[in-house]
Each structure stands twice: as C-alpha cells, then as structure tokens.
Amino acid sequence: MIKKFFFKLNPTFLLAISLVFISCKVEKGKQVVNNPWKAMQLVVESVKVPSFKDKTYNVIDFGAVADGVFDNTQSINKAIQTCSKEGGGKVLVPSGKYLTGPINLENNVNLHLEEGAEILFSTNSKDYPLVHTSFEGTELMNYSPLIYAYKKNNVAVTGKGILNGQGSSENWWSWSGGKSYGWKKGMPSQNDPLNRLRLVAMAEEGVPVDQRVFGEGHYLRPIFVDFFECSNVLIKDVKIINAPFWVIHPMKSINVTIDGVTVESHGPNNDGCDPEYSKNVIIKNCTFNTGDDCIAIKSGRDADGRRVAIPSENIIIQNCKMLDGHGGVVIGSEISAGVRNVFVENCIMDSPNLERAIRIKTNSKRGGLIENVYIRNLEIGQVKEAVLKINMFYEVYGDQSGAFIPQIQNIYLENIKVKNGGLYGILARGYKESPIKNVRLINVKIDKVDDAYSIENLVGLKFVDTYINGELMESPNN
Numbered sequence: 047m048i049k050k051f052f053f054k055l056n057p058t059f060l061l062a063i064s065l066v067f068i069s070c071k072v073e074k075g076k077q078v079v080n081n082p083w084k085a086m087q088l089v090v091e092s093v094k095v096p097s098f099k100d101k102t103y104n105v106i107d108f109g110a111v112a113d114g115v116f117d118n119t120q121s122i123n124k125a126i127q128t129c130s131k132e133g134g135g136k137v138l139v140p141s142g143k144y145l146t147g148p149i150n151l152e153n154n155v156n157l158h159l160e161e162g163a164e165i166l167f168s169t170n171s172k173d174y175p176l177v178h179t180s181f182e183g184t185e186l187m188n189y190s191p192l193i194y195a196y197k198k199n200n201v202a203v204t205g206k207g208i209l210n211g212q213g214s215s216e217n218w219w220s221w222s223g224g225k226s227y228g229w230k231k232g233m234p235s236q237n238d239p240l241n242r243l244r245l246v247a248m249a250e251e252g253v254p255v256d257q258r259v260f261g262e263g264h265y266l267r268p269i270f271v272d273f274f275e276c277s278n279v280l281i282k283d284v285k286i287i288n289a290p291f292w293v294i295h296p297m298k299s300i301n302v303t304i305d306g307v308t309v310e311s312h313g314p315n316n317d318g319c320d321p322e323y324s325k326n327v328i329i330k331n332c333t334f335n336t337g338d339d340c341i342a343i344k345s346g347r348d349a350d351g352r353r354v355a356i357p358s359e360n361i362i363i364q365n366c367k368m369l370d371g372h373g374g375v376v377i378g379s380e381i382s383a384g385v386r387n388v389f390v391e392n393c394i395m396d397s398p399n400l401e402r403a404i405r406i407k408t409n410s411k412r413g414g415l416i417e418n419v420y421i422r423n424l425e426i427g428q429v430k431e432a433v434l435k436i437n438m439f440y441e442v443y444g445d446q447s448g449a450f451i452p453q454i455q456n457i458y459l460e461n462i463k464v465k466n467g468g469l470y471g472i473l474a475r476g477y478k479e480s481p482i483k484n485v486r487l488i489n490v491k492i493d494k495v496d497d498a499y500s501i502e503n504l505v506g507l508k509f510v511d512t513y514i515n516g517e518l519m520e521s522p523n524n
Contacts, residue, residue, distance in 0.1 A: 082389070082418070082420045082458075083389070083391075083420070083422075085387075086362055086389040086420070089326060089360045090328060093301050093302075093303060093328055094301070095202075095278075095280045095303050095305075096156070096201065096202050096279070096280050098154060098156045098200070099134045099135040100135070101129075101132070101133075101134075101135035101136070102135060102136045102138050103125045103126075103135060103136065104125075105118070105121055105122050105125045105137065105138065105139055105144070108121045108125040108128070109121040109124075110125075110144060111144075112140065112141070112142025114143035114144070114145055116145060117145060117146065118144045119146045119147035119148070119149075119168075119173070122137075122139070122144070122146055122149055123149060125137045126150065126151060126152050127152060129152070129154075130153050130155050133154065134154025134155055134156075134200070135154075135155070135156070136158045137155055137156065137157050137158065138158050138160060139157070139158065139159045139163045139165065139205070139207060140160050140163060141160050141162030141163050143164045144163070144164070144165050145166045145167075145168065146167060146168065147167070147168045147173035147174065148167075148173070148190040148191065148192055148194060149192065149193045149194070150194050150196075151194065151195035151198055151201045151203075152198060152201070153198050153199050153200060154200045154201075155201055155202075156201075156203075156204055156280075157193075157202065157203045158202075158203075158205045159203075159204070159207025159284055160205060162206075163205065163207035163208070164207060164209075165209050165210065166212055167192045167209075167210065167211050168212075169212050169213070169214075169216075169218065171189060171262060172262065174189035174190045174192075174261075174268055175189075175190055176188060176189070176190070176259065176260075176261045177191075177194060177196065178196065178255065178274065179191060179194075179268070179269060180295075180297060180322070181242070181245060181260075181267075181291075182242070182315075182347060182380060183345075183346050183347030183348075184245050184249050184258075184346075184347050184348075185255045185258070185354075186245055186248075186255065186258040186259075186260050186266075187255070187259045187260065187261065188260045188261055188264075188268065189261055189266070189267070189268040190268060191268050191270065191272035191295075192209075192211055192268060192269075192270050192290070193209070193270065193271045194272050194274070195272070195273045195276050195279070196274045196276075197274070197276065198276045199276065200277075201273070201276060201278070201279055202279070202280035202281065202282065203280075203282075203284060204280065204282045204284065205282075205283055205284060206283055206284070207285070208285045208286075209270070209271075209285070209287070210287050211286075211288045211289045211311070213288040213290045213311070213316075214313075215227050216228065218268075218290035218291070219313045219314055220233060220235070221234075221235055221236055221266075222235065222236060222267070222313075222314035222315065223236060224314050227314050234265050235265055236264075236265045236266055236267070238265070240264065241260070241264045241265055241266060242266060245260065245266070246347070246348070249347070249348065250348065250349045252349070252353075267290040269290075269291055269292045269293075269295045270286060270289040270290065270292065270293045270294065270295075271293065271294045272295045272297060273296045273297065273299045274298065274299070275297065275298040275299060276296070276302075277299065277300050277301055278301050279299060279301065279302040279303065280302075280303045280304075280305070281294060281303075281304050281307055282304075282306055282307065283305070283306045285307070285309075286308070286310075286311065287309075287310045287311055288310075288311055288313065289309075289311040289313060290313070291313075291314075291315050291316070292315060292316070292320050293309050293316060293317060293318050293320075293336070294307070294309070294318065294319040294320070295319075295321075295322065296320075296324045296327055297322050297323060298324065298354075299324045299325075299327075300324065300325045300326050301325075301326045302326065302327045303328045303330075304319060304327070304328065304329045304330070304332060305330050305331055306332065307332045307333075308333045308335075309332070309333070309336060311335075312370065313337050314338070315337075315338050316336050316337035316338050317338045317339045317342045318332075318334035318339070318340045318371070319334070319340075319341045319342075320341075320344050321343050321344070321358055321361055322343075322344040322346065322358060322380070323344075323345055323354055323356040323357075323358060323383060324358050324361075325358070327358075327360070327361045327362065328362045329361075329366060330362075330363070330364040330365050331364070331365050331366065332366045332367070333366070333367045333369070334368050334371060335370050335397075336369075336370060337370070337371075338371065339373045339376040339405070340366075340368040340371040340373065340374050340375070341363060341366075341368075341374070341375050341376065342373070342376040342377070343358050343376070343378075343381075343385050343388060344358065344378070344381060345357055345358045345381050345382060345383035345384055345385055345414065346381075346382045346383045347380040347412065348382055348412060348448075350382070351380065351381070351383045351414070352383065352450075354383055355383050356383055357383050357385060357386055357415075358383075358386075359385065359387045361385070361387070361389070362388075362389045363375055363388075363391070364389075364390075364391055364393075365391075365392045366393045367393065367394045367395075368395040368396075368397075368403075369396070369397040369399075369400065370397050370399040370400060371399075371400055371401070372401050372402070372405075373400075373404070373405035373435075374393070374395040374400060374403045374429075375388075375403070375405070375421070376402075376404075376405040377405070377419070378406060378407035378408045378412070378414075378416075378440065379408055379412055379440045379442070380412065381407075381412050381414040381416065382412050382414050382450070383414065384414045384416065384417075385414070385415075385417075386415070386416075386417050386418050387418045388418070388419045388420070389420050390404075390419075390421040390422075390424070391421070391423050391424075392422075393423075394424075394425045394426075394427075395425075395426045395429065396425075396427025396428055397428065398428055398430070399430075400428065400429050401429065401430045401431050402429055402433070402434075402435045403424065403426050403432075403433045403434065404421060404433065404435070404459070405432075405435045405436075405437075406435070406436045408437075408452040409438060409439055409440045409446040409447065409452070410438075410447050410449065410450055410451050410452065410477075411446045411448035411450065412446075412450065413451065413452050414453070415452070415453045415454075415455075416452070416453070416455075417453070418456045419456065420458050420460075421457075421458065421459045421460070421462070422458075422459070422460040422462070423462070424459075424461075424463070425463055426462065426463065426464040426465065426467075427465050427466065428465065429464075429467060429468045430469070431469050431470065431473065432467070432470040432471070432473040433462075433464050433467045433468075433470070433472065433492055433495075434457075434471070434472045434473070434474070435472075435473045436454060436457070436472075436473075436475070436476070436482055436485070436504075437473075437474070437475050438451075438452050438454065438475060438477055438480070438482070439475055451477055451479060452477075452480065453480055453483075454476065454482045454483070455484050456483070457484070457485045457486070458485075458486050458488070459486070459487045459488070460487075460489055460490070461488070461490075462489075462490045462491070463490075463491050464490075464493060464495075465493055465494065466493065467493065467494060467495035467514075468495060468496075469495065469497065470495060470497050470499060470500055471497070471498050471514045472485070472498070472499035472501065472507070473499070473500050473501075474499070474502065474504045474507075475501075475502045476502065476504055477503055481504060481505045482503065482505070483505050484505075484506040484508075485504060485506065485507050485508070486506075486509075486510065487509050487510065487519075488510040489511045489512065490509075490511075490512040491512070491514075492512075492513070492515070493514075493516070494515070495515060498514040498515065498517075498519065499514075501522075507522055508521045509521050
C-alpha cells in the first residue's frame, strides 16, 4: 500500500528524477553531475502548496475559550471535522491562549493561527491516546503527536501564532533520562529496559507494528507535528516552542512545504525538522534554534528502516538560518533505507552552540546508501567541531556495530565561507571495505580551524579554489 502511494507521481516530478540520473556521466570511474541545480528547480516547480475553499470556521463558534485554562480539545477538533466534511477551508484560531490536547488534522483543512494566538498543549500524558506513529525511527503504537495528520491530503498549519508544547524539565523532558533535563536517580525514563530498548528489539524480531504497544508507563515522548503518510502538506509562518521530542516530522509523505517557520526548542532530541521516508520536501525561509539537530533527514532505524525500505529523496533546504544545534543540516543517524538527492543553498549558520554545519552520521547497524548531496552558498559564522563531518561509526546508546556497512558518496560543497570552523574543516571516517567516495569542495574558504582535515578511508577528496586558514588546499592522493 505504501509503495503504491509513493509511485503516484506527476510527470514533472518524474522528469526531475530522470534528470538527476540521466545528467550523470561516468568519467574515469567517478560520477560527475552536470547540472543538479536544474534538477532541483524542476522538483521545486513540481511541488504545489495546498489550496483551500474560501470558507472560515472559527473555533470560538464551536465552544473554544481563550483563557489558557479551558480544555479546547473537543472544540478545536470539532471545527476541523466539520470543515473537512463540508469540503474544507480555514479553521481559524483567533488571538488568545487556548489549552488543548492532541489536534487531528483532516483532509482539505488549513488550521490557521491568527497573530496573537497561542495554542498550549497539555503536558498530561493521559490526554494523548495511542496512535500509529514512530519513535527515533521505529514505528509503534504510542502517544498521539500533539498535531497529527494520518493518511491525509491537502492539509496545512499556517499563521503568525505560536504552538507551545510546554515541554520542560518538569514534564516531558525528564523522560529522556538526562540529568540536565530534570531526571534524577530513581525516576523512570525511556532508557528503562521495557521502553526504548524493548521497542528496538521488537523491530529486530519482526513484531508487527500494531503489536508494538507502548504509551502510558513507557516514557517514549510524542512528536510535536507529525504528517504521517500524507500528501500536499504545508506548514507556514508559525512559531513552535518547547517540544516534548522531535518538532516537525513528515513521515512517509510526499510534496511537503515548510516555509517561514521558527523553531525555538532546547529540550532533549528537539530536532527542528526530520523528514523521514519522504519525497519532495521543501524547507525554506525557516529559523532553527534547537536542543538537537536543526534539520535531520532520516529513513528509519536498523531493521525497521530495512522493512519499510523507502529512501528519503529530493529534500530541498533554502534560505534558512541555523543557530543552536548539534548540526545545521544533518543526514542520519536513523538512515537505514537511505537518502538521495539533497540540496542545500543560501543558508546562514552561526552560533557558539552549533556543533557542526553539515553532518552525515550512520553505522553498521543502520547501514544505508547516502548519495548526491549538493550544498552551495552558505555563510557560516561559528561552529564548534567541524564544518563537514561524515561518520560511519556513529555511536549513541553504546555499541552500534552490526553487519550492514553503510555507503556514502557524492558530497559537493561550493561557494561557502566560514569565519570560525572549530576543530576541523573536514572530519571524516569511513570503512576500509566501504570508503566514503567523492567529496568535493569548490570555492570554499574556512578560517580559524585547528586542522584542515582529518580523514580515514575517504577516496576522492578534491579541493578546487579552496582555502583553509588562508592556505590554498591541494587535493590529497587518495
């Protein structure tokens, strides 16, 4: 069912995909792409934002009360359901503070937050029923996301208002087991044996998703905004703060536009945006100030990623600003189904708390093929560790070695200026039997790094008009 869903593509999109591969030629055994940016533009032109009937449904008319105390769950969802049943339109949230539980989007509905509107989401886990969702790249039955669209078409969340998950060390964040987020010895967390570890084991054992039942008592935090197996999606202009977990998550979705969104959320695993198993995703004009990766492209964890086997592809990131975070643009680590055709351009990255600008992370439990990553026109102020980090030995939660050796190839950086690159310009580590292949830096200037590069099993590192610490770089013999 899922695979059929993905191959219902329009001709323009198919042309764009064809161009990416047809425009490749083999030259001395190495792949050279003639014009990937033209291919990107064709994908951009194929993605149309959803449109809606000119009819407005005000949540106040359905009983909503803007006092920050009254439970508006029923009122907001009733407005959405009515709007959808009557052919769609705009569900308006006027200025004021609205407390609610989970919001379920329906077909042809634009949930619009007027400027001055703030939706406050309940921090009582019992308010969130079990639904089909995911946790760190593994599908399960768990707490409903705060905003959830499941198998919907033509949906949006727009407006100048605020979505406030109210996450803090007093509620969701302590479940991570991190002492800096309020967890103390003796408190339960996701790391207890019957929680996260059991979920991963279930996936490895092939337990069907509907039998992976978690929720109350298992401390696996809900996603904030989850578009699960949706098409024609828009999230525009809203500000999202204090998420329990991942913030924006297009999952098995196609034709997604994320435009002008501001994410300010410094909790554990507070990735700003995580496209997963998704295709034709445009992230533009956004600001990310996060407790984890700003943008992290994913495609499933270990056995679950191989079960689903849908790569994320045609991910386009334009005119964004990355502040605090583990990485500006990241691929991985939940990447088992692979990623291809990633385009990043015209972004600004700068913070003493930004650890890397571009990061690719996987390991031999994840595996996956990561290829065709094109990056240009970046202004990078300060990063801590590296401008570009590629790591096939990424470890979290202990040893992550397995039998699935990853592949990484065709990474291009062009026209990039870095004022303070931290420890390394490039930090890369591949496998001897599966080296990283074809990394090119063209017209790149990196200042103030301790070392130009540290590489292990990288074949085809090329420098063209690239200066590190003021020195013109020569390509190493590899």
